[in-house]
Amino acid sequence: MTWKQALKDYQLYLKIERGLSSNSINNYALDVNKLMRYLENNSISVSPLNITTEAIQQFIYETAKELNTRSQSRLISGLRSFFSYLIFEDYIKINPLELIESPKIGRKLPDTLSEEEIDAIISAIDLSKPEGERNRAMLETLYGCGLRVSELINLKISDLFFEEGFIKVTGKGDKQRFVPIVDVTQKYINIYRKEIRNHMNIQAGFEDTLFLNRRGKQLTRAMVFTIIKQLVKKIGLEKNVSPHTFRHSFATHLLQNDADLRSIQLMLGHESITTTEIYVHLDRSHLTEVVEKYHPRK
Template sequence: MNWEELITLYNEYLFLEKGLSKNTQLAYIRDLKKIKYYFNKDNSITPNTINKENVQDFIYDYSKKSKSSKSQARLISSIKSFFKFLQLEDIRKDNPAELLESPKIGLYLPDTLEHDEVMKLIESIDLSTSEGERNRTIIETLYGCGLRVSELVNLKLSDLFFNENLIRVTGKGDKQRLVPISDWTIKYINIYINEIRLHQTINPKFKDILFLNRRGGQLTREMVFIIVKKLSRNAGINKNISPHTFRHSFATVLLKNGADLRSIQLMLGHESITTTEIYTHLDREQLREAIEKYHPFNINKDFKTDENKI
């Protein structure tokens, strides 16, 4: 079997067996097509015959073109996973990528927004237009619920349980979770539904999708990125803002106000609490305050050690 046939088979495996999201599947397949195109001119190198030296040559060549450690690490992960799949299917006896080492990736902490910066951004929105009302609701929902952009654009009317102050969110790998939603956010979603969305001509295919474009279709992830970038420029916020910034800010503000990591983990839909710890980083000032507030030497201010008893 050739590269194309086995990559297609692997893609089916990712969907049916691994349950990965569409975006994750696409990322894996994009990576595998890079190695396919690299060996396209040499018909003797197929997924069945490729050896570790061939793989190392490809990775070395790729590393010269890409300075991003993150993209290199993901590429290596994709290749390892692909050949592991070929082993499981008895197409190969070995994994030629098994000994590849991924580059070390430093901790990446994107910009966060303070609450007053979020409000400044919201206040910059032109609410005289229907798109303005929709965009305010998008920001309120991203910041109020900590959603990924893919979760936002796929949010449905049937996912809204406002009587219970909950929304149902479909996250990575089509895993669903219930996320609390405040009365404040509910208010703006209802305004959007009843005053904007109600008067749109909606494509029947998207009648249950909450956020629509001006043609009555589903908003794309790319469109939300454009909306957020434009609003941040209008508000004069000189930070690298994306839809994910609001998710990070949501987690950070909850932690600062006393929420525990486990609760934040469940709301964000993280499988591992280690991921949550990265999203909800503590700055030095918070650490200092935590020591002053909770360490017994600071709680018991009058405690004195008696050196004579030591």
């Protein structure tokens, strides 16, 4: 079995069996491609079925010089998953990364914005330009519904159930969930649809896509990042803000206002509640208040 064939089969497995998104599959493939390039550049002729732990250790050692601890850990995890797949398909018996330990990393807490900072960013949008109404509706949706940027740009008009107070979101692995949408977010989406979107020349295939660029096509992830970066710079905010920051802030503010973790998990579309639990660490003052308010020995 060649590396290219093994990687192709692995990507199909991740898509069909694991139901992963294209972005996740590409990230896993990137890890394997790094190993393949290393073997090729160093004229090491070995197949994925007989590569040794020593060869992989040497690759990780050489590559680690250019990576931080978190990236090293991600690389090892990605390769371990690839060889676990080969075991699953009975191509090999032992994972060559079995004895290779990932570097210890601390759990990185996500950046968050205060309500005042979110208001300041949205208020900085120039509403005199046609894209202004779109950008306001987008950021209100990012924050108001806690969406991932990929979920935002893929949102359809047919996903909007405003009378019921929900939107249908397609998340990682094409898993769908219904997320509540508040009146103020509905209002800004409706303004954008009626005053801007209805007058656009929409390209074929994008008639149902909610947020469009000036050419009438779907926005890219990079464009949403750029819009946010420009607004943050405009108000002089010294924070590293991305679309995901709005999602983190959504979850953190819900927790601060006494929402339970299980509800937050469902709204964010986290498969495991342990992912959601990171928000507990963001605001320890909230935990103190909970104990003081509810503990019988207070």
